Amino acid sequence: MTRGADLMTEKRSSIHGQWSSRFIFILAAVGSAVGLGNIWKFPYITGENGGGAFVLVYLVCIALIGVPIMIAEILLGRRGRQSPINTMRSLVQDEQAHPAWSLLGWGGVITGFLILSYYSVIAGWALAYVFRAASGAFNGATAETIAAQFDGFLSAPLSVLAWHSIFMVMTMVVVARGVRGGLEKAVTFLMPALFVLLLVLVGYAMSLGAFSEGLDFLFSPNFEKVFYHCEVTAAGVEQCRFTGEPMLVALGHAFFTLSLGMGAIMVYGSYMPANASIARATFAIVAADTAVALLAGMAIFPIVFSNGLEAAAGPGLIFQTLPIAFGAMPGGQFFGTLFFLLLVFAAWSSAISLIEPAVAWLVENHGMKRVSAAVLMGVLAWILGIGTVLSFNLLSGEEFQLFGKTIFDLLDYLTANILLPLGGLFIALFAGWIMSRSASMDELRMRDGMGYKTWSLLVRYISPLLVAIVFFNAIGII
Ligand code: PFF
Secondary structure: HHHHHHHHHHOOOOOOOOOOOOHHHHHHHHHHOOOHHHHHHHHHHHOOOOOHHHHHHHHHHHHHHHHHHHHHHHHHHHHHOOOOHHHHHHHHOOOOOOOHHHHHHHHHHHHHHHHHHHHHHHHHHHHHHHHHHHHHOOOOOHHHHHHHHHHHHHHHHHHHHHHHHOOOOOOOHHHOOOOOHHHHHHHHHHHHHHHHHHHHHHHHOOOOOOOOHHHHHHHOOOOHHEEEEEEEOOOEEEEEEEEEEEHHHHHHHHHHHOOOOOOHHHHHHHHHOOOOOOHHHHHHHHHHHHHHHHHHHHHHHHHHHHOOOOOOOOOOOHHHHHHHHHHHHOHHHHHHHHHHHHHHHHHHHHHHHHHHHHHHHHHHOOOOHHHHHHHHHHHHHHHHHHHHHOOOOOOOOOHHEEEOHHHHHHHHHHHHHHHHHHHHHHHHHHHHOOOHHHHHHHHHHOOOOOHHHHHHHHHHHHHHHHHHHHHHHHHHHH
């Protein structure tokens, strides 16, 4: 990069404002990262993918892929100081790179929009459960009655649609007010409160006979069980074959849970104060996110096993397990209400980051007001969300499925397992290969020491290779 360009980029500042301190940046990014992915999705995909070995692969993906790519994404955002689309465009100019790299910003906007459509529906389930818990519906309930309540809830599309609509409106309101309004204050208190409540739930789980069974499921890896699918043939012979699919799900989830690969963290990075250390912020965000997911698993699996439930129950898992705990524990009505309320807040602070890249771009390039941009994106995602609402009732039948997947399954698979890893791969390649060393060192406030060298190695070789191998293996190319 030329000296002139260097000076130019240093002067950039965001027209959307800045976080008031580096601590607030960390909180906002934790707000984006910690959400349904940790408490709803991590437990159910762990259950579906056989436990320990899957969790181990997930943790390896977080460390070797998530951490370096999060550093890369924040770095690009703070360097560009605009919406991901314009950030990529400016960085492409700074580095005189091929204009096709700008597509990265576009891909992110589309991915965020697709994720928001179903994210809001599941957050709507959590919202409904706040009121259910408060009404005392779980008190003394058994696993069967809780399951029946959940099935009954899902089978009424209009009420699920209503909760989806309320959540989407909540999201639009915060995004319309801008990054500083409301969100900062909310995350300061609510994230720590959610953490404490999870500890309470783990405390309850410890009192169950199946606590060690739950931990075993979560932490003892059994690679054969997870990566070999066995079938008994017509001749009565057992045939086992290797499957890379759980690895793809673990990889995709590492991106999903850290909000990586689509510009959410990039746009938050663009509001980051110039003096904050990107690497340190990343470690804090990743540690908090991972801790929340593991705590959620430690609370849920003991309940699953002590009630003889199915670990592979799918997306309904937390709604069928945690209410049993709330129904049985002292003060459960209060804790249950608070828990679902905090889960809604966690989902809220994530949903906001899903449309912020698109909204920031509409404001920058089309002179739109934040309010109009937020409403436009929210309404579009709401409409697409109807497909997910119906995936659990009217359109759940096989005749409405494609490749054996409902609309929700397809959106989830496409975004988490394909688009986010691809976005992350290109972010890593751009930061590692296209951006000059002087620019990345400057933005990371690092010298050419061990820290920078390790990051550079990870982002240039290790993460792209791992993503490519898992990805191509799962889609059957290698
Ligand atoms: N990280 C969020 C969660 O775990 O719930 C979901 C998410 C938010 C994914 C923002 C992607 C994103 F850009």
